[in-house]
Amino acid sequence: MIFSHAIVSSALFLGIGVLYDRYRTRLIFYYGGLAALMPIFSIIYFIFILSNFGFPGTFNFIGEFLLTYGALTFSFIITLLTTFSLVLSLMYSLFLYNRVFFGTIKIFFIRYFNDLTRLEFIFLFIFLFIVIFFGLFPMFIFENIYMYSFKLKFLIV
Numbered sequence: 001m002i003f004s005h006a007i008v009s010s011a012l013f014l015g016i017g018v019l020y021d022r023y024r025t026r027l028i029f030y031y032g033g034l035a036a037l038m039p040i041f042s043i044i045y046f047i048f049i050l051s052n053f054g055f056p057g058t059f060n061f062i063g064e065f066l067l068t069y070g071a072l073t074f075s076f077i078i079t080l081l082t083t084f085s086l087v088l089s090l091m092y093s094l095f096l097y098n099r100v101f102f103g104t105i106k107i108f109f110i111r112y113f114n115d116l117t118r119l120e121f122i123f124l125f126i127f128l129f130i131v132i133f134f135g136l137f138p139m140f141i142f143e144n145i146y147m148y149s150f151k152l153k154f155l156i157v
Contacts, residue, residue, distance in 0.1 A: 001063030033105030
């Protein structure tokens with residue numbers, strides 16, 4: 001879960017950096033209608049937002065599923081709290097995406113009409129590949145965790 005959070009959060013911050021680099025503001029009020037101006041970026045950023053709250057097939061889903069399962073074996077109330085925080089995260093993320101990428105274009109604030117540069121696309125695609133690959137094939141990580149934890153068990157005893 002820590003590794004998936006690091007990848008997805010880095011990709012989301014890189015996306016915000018792309019927007020800040022073009023428009024020199026971080027205020028949500030000044031954005032709107034970017035899906036028409038930056039279609040590739042809006043699709044990639046939407047996939048990262050889906051991964052941020054644990055959509056199936058993405059890297060964070062594995063961590064959220066294991067966390068919820070572990071919390072359910074410990075306490076039902078903690079499971080409800082984690083699920084509630086997941087729903088709040090979903091609501092805010094979709095509100096942010098809707099506000100920034102849809103609606104009317106704020107022509108007074110958005111002056112540059114270009115999509116991703118090649119370098120930005122390469123970096124975002126690397127993050128996207130990692131998120132989707134480990135979401136579909138998590139055993140590459142689980143096998144290493146099992147191998148090292150098994151060795152560690154014998155070192156402690």
